[in-house]
Amino acid sequence: MANYLLKRILLMIPTMLGIMAISFVIVQFAPGGPVERVIAQLTGTGVNATDRFSGGGGDGLSQSGQSAPGQSSSDPVTSKYRGAQGLDPEFIKSLEKQFGFDKPAHERFLLMLKNFIMFDFGKSYFRDVSVMELIKEKLPVSISLGLWMTLLTYFISIPLGIRKAVKDGERFDTWTSGALVVGYAVPGFLVAVLLLILFAGSSFFQWFPSRGLTSDNWSELSTFGKVVDYFWHLTLPLIAIALGSFTTMTFLTKNSFLDEIRKQYVITARAKGLSERQVLYGHVFRNAMLLIIAGFPGAFISAFFSGSLLIEQVFSLDGLGLLGFESIINRDYPVVFATLYIFSLLGLVVNLVSDFLYTIVDPRIDFESREV
Numbered sequence: 001m002a003n004y005l006l007k008r009i010l011l012m013i014p015t016m017l018g019i020m021a022i023s024f025v026i027v028q029f030a031p032g033g034p035v036e037r038v039i040a041q042l043t044g045t046g047v048n049a050t051d052r053f054s055g056g057g058g059d060g061l062s063q064s065g066q067s068a069p070g071q072s073s074s075d076p077v078t079s080k081y082r083g084a085q086g087l088d089p090e091f092i093k094s095l096e097k098q099f100g101f102d103k104p105a106h107e108r109f110l111l112m113l114k115n116f117i118m119f120d121f122g123k124s125y126f127r128d129v130s131v132m133e134l135i136k137e138k139l140p141v142s143i144s145l146g147l148w149m150t151l152l153t154y155f156i157s158i159p160l161g162i163r164k165a166v167k168d169g170e171r172f173d174t175w176t177s178g179a180l181v182v183g184y185a186v187p188g189f190l191v192a193v194l195l196l197i198l199f200a201g202s203s204f205f206q207w208f209p210s211r212g213l214t215s216d217n218w219s220e221l222s223t224f225g226k227v228v229d230y231f232w233h234l235t236l237p238l239i240a241i242a243l244g245s246f247t248t249m250t251f252l253t254k255n256s257f258l259d260e261i262r263k264q265y266v267i268t269a270r271a272k273g274l275s276e277r278q279v280l281y282g283h284v285f286r287n288a289m290l291l292i293i294a295g296f297p298g299a300f301i302s303a304f305f306s307g308s309l310l311i312e313q314v315f316s317l318d319g320l321g322l323l324g325f326e327s328i329i330n331r332d333y334p335v336v337f338a339t340l341y342i343f344s345l346l347g348l349v350v351n352l353v354s355d356f357l358y359t360i361v362d363p364r365i366d367f368e369s370r371e372v
C-alpha cells in the first residue's frame with residue numbers, strides 16, 4: 001500500500017503541471033485580458049473591471065491614464081490592444097509591467113509554478129488584497145455548503161437506496177422514484193428562489209434569513225446560539241443544493257445493491273439461514289458500497305465548488321464559487337489560477353483518500369498489485 005501511495009503522490013506532480021499548463025495556454029489566447037479591461041475603463045469602451053471592487057491597481061491606473069498625453073495610433077505598443085489608440089505607449093508598458101505581461105509567457109508560467117509550490121498566489125489585480133486573504137475570507141462559506149451538502153446527501157441517499165433495492169418494484173420504490181426524478185428535473189437555483197420567496201421573504205413566511213452565513217449579532221450569541229444561528233442560515237441553501245443530488249446517489253446505491261443481491265453468494269447466504277439484515281449489511285453492503293465510494297471525490301468537489309455557485313448568488317453567500325466566477329469575468333488571473341490550483345489539488349487528494357476508503361470497506365482489495 002505504501003508503494004502505491006508513493007506512486008500516486010508522484011503522479012500528482014505531472015497531473016497538476018498539465019492542468020496548470022493547459023489552463024495557462026488557454027488564458028493566453030482568451031480575449032479581453034486585464035490590460036484590455038483597464039484600457040476599456042479609461043476609454044469608456046467596455047465594462048469597468050473595478051466597478052465592483054474598491055481599491056487595487058485599477059483606480060491608480062485610471063488616474064495615470066487620464067493624465068497621459070495622446071500618441072499616434074500607429075505605435076506598435078498601443079496597436080497590440082484594441083481601443084489603446086491615443087494612450088501613451090509608456091503608460092501601456094507600465095500596465096503590462098504591473099500585471100506581469102512585460103515578461104515572455106514561459107517565464108511567467110515558470111514563475112507562477114514556483115510561487116504556487118510555496119502557496120504564494122500574489123495579489124489580486126483589481127482588489128487591494130492578497131489572493132490568499134481572499135480565499136481565506138471566502139473559504140468558510142464553501143466548506144459549509146460543500147461539506148454539509150455531501151454528508152446530507154450520503155446519509156439520506158444510501159439508506160434510501162438500500163430500501164428501494166429491497167422494495168424493488170413495490171409501491172414505495174415507485175413513489176420515491178417519481179419524487180426523486182421531479183426533484184432532479186427542477187434546477188437548484190429555481191428551488192432556491194422558491195424557498196427564498198416562501199420562507200425568507202415578506203410575502204409569505206419569514207422563518208429563515210435571506211442572506212449571509214451568520215446574523216449581525218453573531219459575536220454576542222452564546223456557543224449554542226452560534227450553532228443554532230449557523231444552521232438556521234444554512235437550512236434553505238442546503239435544501240436547494242442537495243435536492244437534485246439525492247437522485248443520482250440514491251439510484252446508484254439502489255442499482256449497486258440490486259446487482260449484488262442477485263448474485264449467487266447472496267442466495268447461498270440466505271440458504272444458510274442468515275437473516276435479511278445479516279445478508280444486506282454483512283455481505284452485500286461491503287461489495288455494493290465500492291461504487292458509492294468511487295463517486296465520493298466527484299460529488300464532494302462538485303458540491304464544494306460548481307454546485308454552489310448559483311446558490312451563493314441567490315442567498316448572497318460570498319464563497320469560493322462566486323469568487324472564481326467573478327474573477328474569470330473580470331480577468332483577475334491570480335485569483336483564477338489560485339482557485340484552479342487549489343481545487344485541482346483538492347480533487348487529487350480526495351481521490352487518494354477514496355482509495356483508503358476502498359480498503360476499509362473491502363480489505364480484499366490489494367493496491368500493491370495494481371498499476372497506477
